[in-house]
Amino acid sequence: MRTSRKGSVEMPAFMRQLVKETEKRVSSFFKGGRGGAAEGEHQGEGEKEEVIPSPYLDRPVLDKLAEEGCARWGLTYALGSMQGWRANMEDFHNCVPQLGGELADWSFFAVFDGHAGSTVAQHCSQHLLGHILATGRMGPDDDPEKVKGALVEGFLQTDKHLHCVARREGWERGGTTVVATLISPYYIYFANCGDSRAMLCRSGQVRFSTEDHKPYSPLEKERIESAGGSVTIQRINGSLAVSRALGDFTYKGAENRTPSQQMVSPEPEVCVVERSPADEFLVLACDGVWDTISNEDLCAFIHNRLRVCTDLRDVCTQVIDLCLYKGSLDNISIILLCFPGAPQLSAEALHQEAELEDLLESKVAEIYNELLVQGEEPDLLSVLTVLASAVIPGLPPGGGIQSKRNCIIAAYYQQRESHKTTTTNVLGAF
Known part of the structure; x- marks a missing residue:
């Protein structure tokens, strides 16, 4: 099959949305001089610049x-x-x-x-x-x-x-x-x-x-x-x-x-x-x-x-x-x-995975609210930065916090939508 x-x-x-929010911060790094190739080279007075397409x-x-x-x-x-x-x-x-x-x-x-x-x-x-x-x-x-x-x-x-x-x-x-x-x-x-x-x-x-x-x-x-x-x-x-x-x-x-x-x-x-x-x-x-x-x-x-x-x-x-x-x-x-001897699905491992994702969601909510209280904009990069320095038990071995970033991003946008809904309801009450 x-x-x-x-x-x-x-x-x-x-x-x-993540790409949109991080583009300004990372595009200059990723575009600049990769592979040792300059994006343009001056050929002399009166000549056009030779533009070498970036491989990225x-x-x-x-x-x-x-x-x-x-x-x-x-x-x-x-x-x-x-x-x-x-x-x-x-x-x-x-x-x-x-x-x-x-x-x-x-x-x-x-x-x-x-x-x-x-x-x-x-x-x-x-x-x-x-x-x-x-x-x-x-x-x-x-x-x-x-x-x-x-x-x-x-x-x-x-x-x-x-x-x-x-x-x-x-x-x-x-x-x-x-x-x-x-x-x-x-x-x-x-x-x-x-x-x-x-x-x-x-x-x-x-x-x-x-x-x-x-x-x-x-x-x-x-x-x-x-x-x-x-x-x-x-x-x-x-x-x-x-x-x-x-x-x-x-x-x-x-x-x-x-x-x-x-x-x-x-x-x-x-x-x-x-x-x-x-x-x-x-x-x-x-x-x-x-x-x-x-x-x-x-x-x-x-x-x-x-x-x-x-x-x-x-x-x-x-x-x-x-x-x-x-x-x-x-x-x-x-x-x-x-091979036939590969690890099999484990009820215990599934339970630990669910506990980890619940913990990450609560951590994201905690960081989000702390940033609001401090008067800072709780953008995704700020949340990720704070979370990266936190001690998170139970992360996948060999993967670390990076391996759960999709879960973290989803929790962040869920938190943001929740705050938008709360703000709308409060304004509606007036």
Whole structure:
């Protein structure tokens, strides 16, 4: 089963109001000099200024894409993605819960984080799995070495085919990072190429996570410099922030060097973890998630949310909102895969969640009224600022106060409407 509900989590009215109220305070920060690109550069007397479009918006796009599904062997999954502050959505994904045929009990999932356009990410999301399967190395024997070879060869063949298409279509500049997982009856295979990341939670703890491929990592830097490049301001030639990716062919022209020896390598790092009944869930996400939250915090947060939420799409949505509130300026995409051993709904956890939300509502009302008594305007930012310094017991582990901001915002607007109604009734009495 696979369902989709594009834009299903629309921007609530209170969020639109929040954006409106905070725009003046934050837009100058978010617009100013992001990515090291100036918005305009003087070209000399009598010449027009060259305007470089900002890769960021004045306000974030909060509409979300959500999908869910399941595999016949007990896996359930959900996807959540959001454009956020970026001027364009460049993330793509591929969710195949059942491969079919003799691999009917195998699953494949991947997140593609494009850069310099979305074309490469979209193309690879449609063709990578086909190239992996075409190697003919995967079968019911589930031989880890053969499967690892299939993943590496599949990535390299995808990049080779992509190069031909890119030259024909004229889009050599773009690229994409990829993080993928192939789940067999006995193993979980991870293939990572770039700075997207996979993380496996087992028995409530991080069991495994992939390593990001950054230009300043010693082995990556050595390869880049051997291929004639340099690492400046932690980027290849001062420009590209990842050292492995599909595409980016302007960084793959060094002569007498294999594809894996170029400045940007298309070869994934492949790891294998034997499956366990204690496996709970697996996360694939782009760096828009990992830039703002650690493996351990995300593991703890999702573990907690699964005990109070039955819809995995809502869990993904909560992760996306958490990353946004923690300052992510990137596209945000996450795939959450739950094994049969994942945490289940808990009556005790639901009770604690209800108590927490009641406490937050009372705190918001208390702060609102205190600000009124002090003669101050109880705007949303003032309430949030005071609440952020308060001690709030029972907040979701790994999420903190940011993870309950939607609840706080809703309570604020409920309080404001209540005061408006009271004022109207008092005036009406006269």
